Amino acid sequence: KGFKYIDISLTPFTNTLPIHHLKLQENNPQEIDVIYIDVLNHHIKPAQQRYTRTAANKYLYENIQTYFKAEILVDENGLVVTYPDLFEKIG
Template identity: 50%
Template sequence: MKLYIWRGVEYKSWEQCKVQTQPDGYTVESLITGNHFGKIFNVKYVLRLDKRWSIQNFEIHLEIDGAKDIIKGIRNGEDWEINDIFRPEFRGLLYIDISLTPFTNSLPINNLMLMIDQSFKINVIYIDILNKNIRRVNQRYTIKSKYEYFYENYDTNFVSPISVDRNGIVRSYPNLFELVSEGINKNA
C-alpha cells in the first residue's frame, strides 16, 4: 500500500490517501479536511480502478458545514449511474475529476501513457464537491517531459503545469496542491 499526503493550498486542506494494488487494479481510499472561504469540509472517497487506471466505481462521503451527503457512481460497461440515476451524458467516460484532490488527475496521466510533447483531449465526470455539482468537462493533458504535464480545462479556460512522480502520482499542482509526504505501508 502506498501512502500520500497533500496540502491543499487554495482549499486550505490536508489529504491522506492510500493506494492499494489489487489483482484486477487499484483501490484508493482518501480523507480530506479543510476550510474554503468559510466552508468547513470533510470528505472521504473510495475509488475502484482497473489495471489501466480507468474508474470503475466511486463513493464519496462528504460533510460541508455539518450537512452530510453521499455521491456514488457505478460504471456498467459504457454507461454510468450516479446515485442510482442513469446519466447518458457520461456514456463512455473513463475518468472522474474530484475538485478537492489532485489524485484524480493521476488517472488520465497513467491511463493515456503519452509520449513527450504528445497531448490528448478527454472528457471527464467532474465532481465539484463544495458546490455539489456533477457535470461533463473537457480537458487536455500534454506531456512536456518525463515528469511534467500541462493541464487545460476547456470549460473554464484554466491551465496549469502538473508534476508527477515516477508512478504518475501528482506531486505538484501549483497554487492548488503540493505533495508533502509519501511512503509505503509494508504491513498492509
C-alpha cells in the same frame, strides 16, 4: 454518455488516472471527456480536458471549457507532487 475518467475537486489523485492511463509521449496532447464532481459547490457535470506531457515528469493540464491551465509535476508513479496553488506533496 459513458465516461472513462472522473475528476473530483479537492484531490489531485484524479489527475493521476488519466496521466497513468494515457501513457502520453512528450508534446502529444490528448483530449478526454470526464465527469467532473465539484465537491464544494455540489455540482456534477461533464467536462473536456486536455493533457500534454511536456517533460518526463511534467504535464500541462487544461480544462477546455474554462481555459484553466496548470503545469503538474508528478513522481515516477504518476502521482501528483506539485499542482501549483492547489496541492503540494509533503513527506
